[in-house]
Amino acid sequence: xxxxxxxxxxxxxxxxxxxxxxxxxxxxxxxxxxxxxxxxxxxxxxxxxxxxxxxxxxxxxxxxxxxxxxxxxxxxxxxxxxxxxxxxxxxxxxxxxxxxxxxxxxxxxxxxxxxxxxxxxxxxxxxxxxxxxxxxxxxxxxxxxxxxxxxxxxxxxxxxxxxxxxxxxxxxxxxxxxxxxxxxxxxxxxxxxxxxxxxxxxxxxxxxxxxxxxxxxxxxxxxxxxxxxxxxxxxxxxxxxxxxxxxxxxxxxxxxxxxxxxxxxxxxxxxxxxxxxxxxxxxxxxxxxxxxxxxxxxxxxxxxxxxxxxxxxxxxxxxxxxxxxxxxxxxxxxxxxxxxxxxxxxxxxxxxxxxxxxxxxxxxxxxxxxxxxxxxxxxxxxxxxxxxxxxxxxxxxxxxxxxxxxxxxxxxxxxxxxxxxxxxxxxxxxxxxxxxxxxxxxxxxxxxxxxxxxxxxxxxxxxxxxxxxxxxxxxxxxxxxxxxxxxxxxxxxxxxxxxxxxxxxxxxxxxxxxxxxxxxxxxxxxxxxxxxxxxxxxxxxxxxxxxxxxxxxxxxxxxxxxxxxxxxxxxxxxxxxxxxxxxxxxxxxxxxxxxxxxxxxxxxx
Numbered sequence: 001x002x003x004x005x006x007x008x009x010x011x012x013x014x015x016x017x018x019x020x021x022x023x024x025x026x027x028x029x030x031x032x033x034x035x036x037x038x039x040x041x042x043x044x045x046x047x048x049x050x051x052x053x054x055x056x057x058x059x060x061x062x063x064x065x066x067x068x069x070x071x072x073x074x075x076x077x078x079x080x081x082x083x084x085x086x087x088x089x090x091x092x093x094x095x096x097x098x099x100x101x102x103x104x105x106x107x108x109x110x111x112x113x114x115x116x117x118x119x120x121x122x123x124x125x126x127x128x129x130x131x132x133x134x135x136x137x138x139x140x141x142x143x144x145x146x147x148x149x150x151x152x153x154x155x156x157x158x159x160x161x162x163x164x165x166x167x168x169x170x171x172x173x174x175x176x177x178x179x180x181x182x183x184x185x186x187x188x189x190x191x192x193x194x195x196x197x198x199x200x201x202x203x204x205x206x207x208x209x210x211x212x213x214x215x216x217x218x219x220x221x222x223x224x225x226x227x228x229x230x231x232x233x234x235x236x237x238x239x240x241x242x243x244x245x246x247x248x249x250x251x252x253x254x255x256x257x258x259x260x261x262x263x264x265x266x267x268x269x270x271x272x273x274x275x276x277x278x279x280x281x282x283x284x285x286x287x288x289x290x291x292x293x294x295x296x297x298x299x300x301x302x303x304x305x306x307x308x309x310x311x312x313x314x315x316x317x318x319x320x321x322x323x324x325x326x327x328x329x330x331x332x333x334x335x336x337x338x339x340x341x342x343x344x345x346x347x348x349x350x351x352x353x354x355x356x357x358x359x360x361x362x363x364x365x366x367x368x369x370x371x372x373x374x375x376x377x378x379x380x381x382x383x384x385x386x387x388x389x390x391x392x393x394x395x396x397x398x399x400x401x402x403x404x405x406x407x408x409x410x411x412x413x414x415x416x417x418x419x420x421x422x423x424x425x426x427x428x429x430x431x432x433x434x435x436x437x438x439x440x441x442x443x444x445x446x447x448x449x450x451x452x453x454x455x456x457x458x459x460x461x462x463x464x465x466x467x468x469x470x471x472x473x474x475x476x477x478x479x480x481x482x483x484x485x486x487x488x489x490x491x492x493x494x495x496x497x498x499x500x501x502x503x504x505x506x507x508x509x510x511x512x513x514x515x516x517x518x519x520x521x522x523x524x525x526x527x528x529x530x531x532x533x534x535x536x537x538x539x540x541x542x543x544x545x546x547x548x549x550x551x552x553x554x555x556x557x558x559x560x561x562x563x564x565x566x567x568x569x570x571x572x573x574x575x576x577x578x579x580x581x582x583x584x585x586x587x588x589x590x591x592x593x594x595x596x597x598x599x600x601x602x603x604x605x
């Protein structure tokens with residue numbers, strides 16, 4: 001392997017293409033590889049393996065692989081070396097590739113200890129003319145980040161389960177309070193209606209996703225049983241501020257003026273949120289005596305009777321619930337108890353909303369970090385967009401990719417792993433990185449790349465379903481050139497694994513779906529042969545790759561969504577690709593009910 005001549009192809013005819021420097025190609029391969037003798041001695045390693053292990057080539061070549069990477073004596077999985085040795089021997093003796101399950105194999109660090117690492121390993125025999133194993137190709141891709149992410153997901157699920165138990169505990173407590181109130185006020189028809197409202201409120205709060213929805217449910221629906229005429233939910237922001245969401249019934253209130261209040265201010269909402277106290281102001285005189293600022297509140301709202309209650313979960317103060325009435329009246333004990341029950345339900349829901357919003361923000365940031373910017377290639381303009389679903393956790397399995405192929409083409413990928421959670425995100429990351437490495441190393445057609453990906457997923461026991469389109473685009477002047485046809489025209493070759501068809505827009509605005517015979521999703525067993533499709537591309541042509549969130553609507557057939565996309569893409573022919581993406585999303589998407597990944601490619605014209 002260290003001899004460049006042994007790795008280079010040659011051509012006998014004059015004028016043939018220059019020989020390929022396979023040593024340089026092997027060294028530049030982005031996935032870690034090592035070449036071993038049948039006795040498991042290292043012959044050569046590529047740069048990616050050196051980067052992953054922190055070694056230099058001179059330390060490794062000519063030495064036994066297990067002497068180079070010993071297993072620590074106190075390793076959590078001491079079978080790592082045994083499993084790897086057995087896999088290498090199987091590949092050597094059977095003459096067939098051997099894919100291992102995920103392995104934990106710790107590496108030594110500069111301080112003399114070991115660092116936990118997880119690996120995806122495939123061992124491939126290289127056979128001589130008589131079919132005997134001459135060398136072993138050892139591919140090892142580090143997947144520590146994916147494994148650790150899965151562990152974090154499981155930990156978060158455990159925390160979510162703990163939160164569910166806490167909510168159930170509060171609901172039991174609320175139910176007990178309701179039962180006590182029912183017994184105390186059984187003779188009063190008004191109390192019966194109030195308790196019924198309290199029971200109904202829990203179910204309505206379960207569907208709240210925003211503080212605005214929470215405020216509407218608690219005050220406009222729940223506290224209407226007490227004759228409430230308006231109110232607000234205040235949420236603490238840091239140590240100094242409250243953000244208020246007011247009900248629509250407070251039409252006369254200057255919303256901008258009261259949208260944010262100082263946490264240490266004089267109004268009841270601030271006092272309840274800061275001091276964990278319930279403030280009861282039964283009439284206008286009491287309200288005016290409470291604070292000078294109440295005069296403006298009474299004048300703006302026309303309400304004279306106020307109650308403000310803290311929103312607390314455990315020992316955490318989240319904010320306050322403020323309720324107002326037009327008519328003055330003392331606060332009887334049973335009404336204060338009912339207000340406290342409303343506030344408890346409101347606090348639990350607010351806590352869930354805030355946790356969910358934080359998770360969504362974290363998940364979206366993680367997903368966007370995985371979807372790297374595409375490489376811009378000679379003769380092509382590429383633009384991408386990712387829009388998370390509004391009703392999920394803003395995380396899922398949609399992805400796009402654009403990168404150079406080994407033969408000079410540009411590889412384009414759009415895909416969608418089933419699911420809308422962090423598990424789908426982890427599986428997407430694994431499939432995307434594996435497909436990238438395979439596409440570059442194999443230097444094969446899209447159909448062969450997808451077939452190789454399925455073999456890897458099967459060998460690694462990755463059980464998931466995904467759709468994908470893999471395409472190659474050649475443009476005039478690129479190394480290697482188009483595979484066939486007019487060398488002066490760009491050319492597209494693609495394979496579709498159960499994904500919505502791409503759209504081709506010609507420079508004159510003619511748009512058509514590149515629909516082909518249906519191929520099964522990735523992960524469907526048994527695997528069926530896949531076929532490539534090919535066509536020339538005129539200068540100025542636009543290719544649109546997308547995931548199903550762009551075209552699917554619950555109320556419409558899929559054909560209608562595809563037709564809307566085709567028509568809109570045709571009208572945008574010639575618009576620069578960045579503006580093309582934004583205009584297409586603006587026309588087709590209002591509030592996305594599913595994740596959307598979009599990849600638009602324009603051939604220079």
